[in-house]
Amino acid sequence: MSAPATTAALRVTGLTAGYGPVTALDGVDVAAEPGHITAVLGANGAGKTTLLRTVSGLVPARSGSVHAGDVDLTGAAPEKIARAGIAHVPEGRGVITELTVEENLRLGALLGKARGRADTAIDDVYTMFPPLAERRRRDAHTLSGGERQMLVIGRALACGPDVLLLDEPSLGLAPRVVSQIFELLRERVEGSRLAVLLVEQNARSALSVADVGVVLNLGRVVASAPAAELAADDALRHAYLGF
Amino acid sequence: MATPVRPTEKAGSAPRSGREPGRWAGLAARLRPRATFARHALLALVALVVVVLLLELTGPFRNSQFATMSYYAIAAAGLTVLTGLNGQISLGHGALMAVGAYTAGLLLPAGIPLLVVLVIAAGVTAVVGVIVGAAASRLKGPYLAGATLAFAVAVPGLAIHFDEALGGEQGLAVPSPRAPEWFADAVYFLSANETSSAKYLAYVGWTVAIVAFLLLANLAASRIGRIWRAVRDDEVAAELAGIRLSPVRVLAFTVSAACAGLAGGVLGVVVRLAAPTGFTIVLSISLLTAVVLGGLGSLFGAVLGSALLVFLPPAVTNLGASAGLSDVQSAQLAPFVYGAVLILVILLAPGGVVGTVRARWHARTTAPAEAPEERTGRS
Amino acid sequence: MLQFVNTLLTGLGQGAVYAAFALALVLIWRATRVVNFAQGAMAAFTTYLALLVVESTGSWWVGLLVALACGLVLGAGVERVVVRRVGPHNELGAVIVTLGLFVALQALASILFGAQFRSFPAPAGLEGFSVGGVTVALTPSMLITIGAVAVVLLGLVALFRFTDVGLRMRASAFDGEVARLLGVPVGRMLTLGWALAALVGSLAGVLIASGSLVWPAYMDTVIVNGFVAAVLGGLDSPGGAVVGGLAMGVILALVTGYVGADLVPLAALAVLVAVLLVRPQGLFARTAARRV
Numbered sequence: 042m043s044a045p046a047t048t049a050a051l052r053v054t055g056l057t058a059g060y061g062p063v064t065a066l067d068g069v070d071v072a073a074e075p076g077h078i079t080a081v082l083g084a085n086g087a088g089k090t091t092l093l094r095t096v097s098g099l100v101p102a103r104s105g106s107v108h109a110g111d112v113d114l115t116g117a118a119p120e121k122i123a124r125a126g127i128a129h130v131p132e133g134r135g136v137i138t139e140l141t142v143e144e145n146l147r148l149g150a151l152l153g154k155a156r157g158r159a160d161t162a163i164d165d166v167y168t169m170f171p172p173l174a175e176r177r178r179r180d181a182h183t184l185s186g187g188e189r190q191m192l193v194i195g196r197a198l199a200c201g202p203d204v205l206l207l208d209e210p211s212l213g214l215a216p217r218v219v220s221q222i223f224e225l226l227r228e229r230v231e232g233s234r235l236a237v238l239l240v241e242q243n244a245r246s247a248l249s250v251a252d253v254g255v256v257l258n259l260g261r262v263v264a265s266a267p268a269a270e271l272a273a274d275d276a277l278r279h280a281y282l283g284f
Numbered sequence: 285m286a287t288p289v290r291p292t293e294k295a296g297s298a299p300r301s302g303r304e305p306g307r308w309a310g311l312a313a314r315l316r317p318r319a320t321f322a323r324h325a326l327l328a329l330v331a332l333v334v335v336v337l338l339l340e341l342t343g344p345f346r347n348s349q350f351a352t353m354s355y356y357a358i359a360a361a362g363l364t365v366l367t368g369l370n371g372q373i374s375l376g377h378g379a380l381m382a383v384g385a386y387t388a389g390l391l392l393p394a395g396i397p398l399l400v401v402l403v404i405a406a407g408v409t410a411v412v413g414v415i416v417g418a419a420a421s422r423l424k425g426p427y428l429a430g431a432t433l434a435f436a437v438a439v440p441g442l443a444i445h446f447d448e449a450l451g452g453e454q455g456l457a458v459p460s461p462r463a464p465e466w467f468a469d470a471v472y473f474l475s476a477n478e479t480s481s482a483k484y485l486a487y488v489g490w491t492v493a494i495v496a497f498l499l500l501a502n503l504a505a506s507r508i509g510r511i512w513r514a515v516r517d518d519e520v521a522a523e524l525a526g527i528r529l530s531p532v533r534v535l536a537f538t539v540s541a542a543c544a545g546l547a548g549g550v551l552g553v554v555v556r557l558a559a560p561t562g563f564t565i566v567l568s569i570s571l572l573t574a575v576v577l578g579g580l581g582s583l584f585g586a587v588l589g590s591a592l593l594v595f596l597p598p599a600v601t602n603l604g605a606s607a608g609l610s611d612v613q614s615a616q617l618a619p620f621v622y623g624a625v626l627i628l629v630i631l632l633a634p635g636g637v638v639g640t641v642r643a644r645w646h647a648r649t650t651a652p653a654e655a656p657e658e659r660t661g662r663s
Numbered sequence: 664m665l666q667f668v669n670t671l672l673t674g675l676g677q678g679a680v681y682a683a684f685a686l687a688l689v690l691i692w693r694a695t696r697v698v699n700f701a702q703g704a705m706a707a708f709t710t711y712l713a714l715l716v717v718e719s720t721g722s723w724w725v726g727l728l729v730a731l732a733c734g735l736v737l738g739a740g741v742e743r744v745v746v747r748r749v750g751p752h753n754e755l756g757a758v759i760v761t762l763g764l765f766v767a768l769q770a771l772a773s774i775l776f777g778a779q780f781r782s783f784p785a786p787a788g789l790e791g792f793s794v795g796g797v798t799v800a801l802t803p804s805m806l807i808t809i810g811a812v813a814v815v816l817l818g819l820v821a822l823f824r825f826t827d828v829g830l831r832m833r834a835s836a837f838d839g840e841v842a843r844l845l846g847v848p849v850g851r852m853l854t855l856g857w858a859l860a861a862l863v864g865s866l867a868g869v870l871i872a873s874g875s876l877v878w879p880a881y882m883d884t885v886i887v888n889g890f891v892a893a894v895l896g897g898l899d900s901p902g903g904a905v906v907g908g909l910a911m912g913v914i915l916a917l918v919t920g921y922v923g924a925d926l927v928p929l930a931a932l933a934v935l936v937a938v939l940l941v942r943p944q945g946l947f948a949r950t951a952a953r954r955v
């Protein structure tokens with residue numbers, strides 16, 4: 042693959058990946074721009090999680106490329122990709138439940154420090170999510186679902202990433218909590234250099250917070266447009282987004 | 285008796301493809317197992333012929349090696365069924381063999397006939413197996429390995445502690461039964477060879493082994509064998525299908541222990557001694573080497589593995605001696621190789637000899653579209 | 664009464680060593696979900712190396728340092744060369760591989776160092792202190808044993824609690840995938856975990872041997888007792904390993920003193936079975952086993 046023309050924070054080109062006989066991603070192109078939230082939408086099994094896991098090196102790419110800025114990360118090990126500034130909040134449980142809240146955050150901050158970011162990362166997280174500050178010494182397995190989501194997002198931000206990959210942060214959370222988290226995310230991204238790739242089932246709220254939307258179906262991109270356009274496209278909404 | 289594992293699995297899946305499931309299932313169930321059992325019987329006959337040929341064409345030294353091989357084969361067969369078909373590992377089989385050997389040592393002097401003694405040895409060890417198996421039935425992987433290891437280390441201590449009855453460190457002399465007249469006559473009639481005691485013991489050992497293999501092969505091919513494998517492959521699914529795990533595991537352990545006891549009894553009369561030093565952890569691990577090398581779950585693999593246990597030590601010991609090692613040092617080459625073999629097989633060919641050959645064969649004979657079906661006991 | 668006190672003291676001394684050994688098993692279990700059955704053979708091996716050094720330099724302490732250093736290297740090597748290749752989710756394979764290492768290393772020790780009994784010097788006196796005219800079974804050597812175990816234990820606690828590398832190691836052990844997503848070189852952390860565990864195991868090997876005899880299989884009963892101690896405390900709990908080790912030391916000393924030394928392994932087996940049937944997660948497990 043030749044180097045991409047414009048330098049997005051993250052550029053995925055022609056990415057193909059799968060599991061054994063299953064092809065879960067089939068030539069996917071996606072980009073995430075600094076200061077923008079890109080929503081990745083699609084039905085169950087569309088390949089959204091696989092896309093994020095391939096970007097962060099957990100699933101090997103069969104072909105295609107992944108670039109962060111102009112660094113080629115295709116085929117690199119997950120820890121190397123993380124150190125290159127891509128923070129991945131995995132689907133479901135990403136909390137290390139045996140560690141305390143603060144230790145989870147410290148892990149993120151360690152990476153942030155290694156990347157030359159501010160030493161105040163943990164305090165920033167506490168400012169962003171005050172409930173975590175009150176629970177800093179508790180074992181993470183005592184947290185509620187919403188608090189866990191705050192913890193993993195906070196931990197990823199403490200890594201000082203250029204790109205944040207979020208896999209279904211709304212899963213299992215009350216709509217009010219979801220919109221709170223999305224608002225905080227919006228504030229954090231606005232005017233910053235952070236690029237967010239937001240995978241969501243919940244297309245309506247994802248599109249309300251995102252700048253751009255990409256719709257996956259059976260491992261292929263079927264639509265890619267500004268969020269407002271996607272939300273206004275009735276046919277697309279009915280076919281793929283279910284609202 | 286080489287391949288007890290596969291045939292009925294096919295038989296088991298036959299009904300699904302039939303048009304009238306009920307009828308075909310009944311027919312298949314009635315026909316196939318019987319065909320399998322007949323095949324096993326035939327294989328047993330062939331094995332018997334092979335044994336006679338081998339024993340009559342070789343001298344007393346080889347005869348005694350074959351006698352040794354017979355008890356390793358019996359014990360390894362029991363272990364491969366347990367580990368390969370039911371997924372339970374045991375480091376206690378050396379100790380279970382000790383139970384059989386001591387039983388033989390206690391009963392033979394009382395004038396009880398050898399075959400009866402061997403059956404009792406198997407029975408007594410099976411009872412021990414029920415107890416150990418019951419304690420172990422809830423354990424898995426490393427916990428099971430550790431528990432059976434603790435058992436293996438504890439048993440020799442018993443023999444030393446109760447030295448009045450069991451002979452302490454020195455052990456218990458086991459009288460070696462003499463070959464009966466008719467046996468000597470039969471051998472002479474067959475090959476014009478004189479009977480040695482090694483030959484007699486080798487015949488006894490292999491006859492017992494063939495009977496044990498026949499029983500194990502049929503058991504493995506029966507419903508019980510299928511249940512064992514179901515539990516090994518996915519215990520949650522097995523439990524959902526209404527199988528109660530503990531009794532299944534205990535039964536597997538008991539059958540396996542009975543084999544170890546039988547092997548121990550044969551070992552007693554072949555070695556003429558039951559002593560604590562004969563049943564170290566290294567014995568248990570050697571048995572594990574035999575079944576892992578042969579291929580977990582394969583009875584034929586158990587025979588191959590036990591051949592290694594018998595024929596490898598003299599070979600490497602000679603090698604060591606010619607490389608300038610002392611006797612004591614050379615004697616340690618065999619366990620060194622066992623350990624290396626265990627590691628290498630697991631890393632490079634986890635199916636063992638039989639599993640690997642079978643996979644190659646499968647890959648060659650079936651269309652590439654059909655994924656080869658691996659059948660080892662790995663969890 | 665004096666005999667009882669002395670038995671207890673002996674038991675605590677032995678227990679300190681079992682604690683170290685159990686701790687080594689727990690470290691590896693937490694990091695890689697493998698019970699290292701080769702731990703005893705590895706420790707025997709490094710103890711032989713220490714013996715060579717002690718015999719040529721005359722210093723027990725130099726010997727100990729050499730054993731610890733060799734343990735570190737051996738542990739790292741075993742993880743890199745063998746254990747890593749077994750692959751995840753292969754419980755039976757991992758058990759078999761460590762057993763293979765166990766016999767292979769033990770045989771190698773016989774070949775290289777001889778199979779005969781050799782005596783290993785003690786770091787200090789083996790005469791009991793006398794308290795008010797009565798000699799108790801607490802010796803200077805035992806104090807060194809207990810002190811060494813305590814130092815290592817505190818060192819490990821400090822490492823895991825207060826250092827970045829310790830945090831990374833714990834994260835790798837608990838959730839390798841998430842740790843990698845946070846930039847932790849998990850493979851290196853696991854190697855380090857094995858190395859540290861083997862160091863602790865080597866310490867136990869030297870301590871057991873000191874003032875006593877070594878032969879290639881001298882760790883065989885220790886591996887069982889250490890395993891039982893680890894299970895007693897909960898395979899996931901380092902603190903539990905220490906308490907379990909001390910408890911095992913005392914229990915086995917009582918059995919030795921009042922029943923007979925030959926039945927010590929049987930007693931260990933009885934403790935193990937009792938624990939597994941009554942409280943399989945061990946006495947000190949904090950959370951139910953995560954990946955069983």
Ligand SMILES: Nc1ncnc2c1ncn2[C@@H]1O[C@H](COP(=O)(O)OP(=O)(O)OP(=O)(O)O)[C@@H](O)[C@H]1O
Binds near residue numbers: 065084085088242
């Ligand atoms: N570990 C796996 N092994 C085999 N197939 C898998 C695996 N993980 C996912 N798949 C398959 O890959 C396809 C894409 O899965 P993926 O998890 O990426 O979907 P998704 O869009 O994240 O779905 P969801 O919204 O349900 O999370 C699916 O068909 C799924 O069955």
Ligand SMILES: [Mg+2]
Binds near residue numbers: 089090091132
């Ligand atoms: Mg998903």
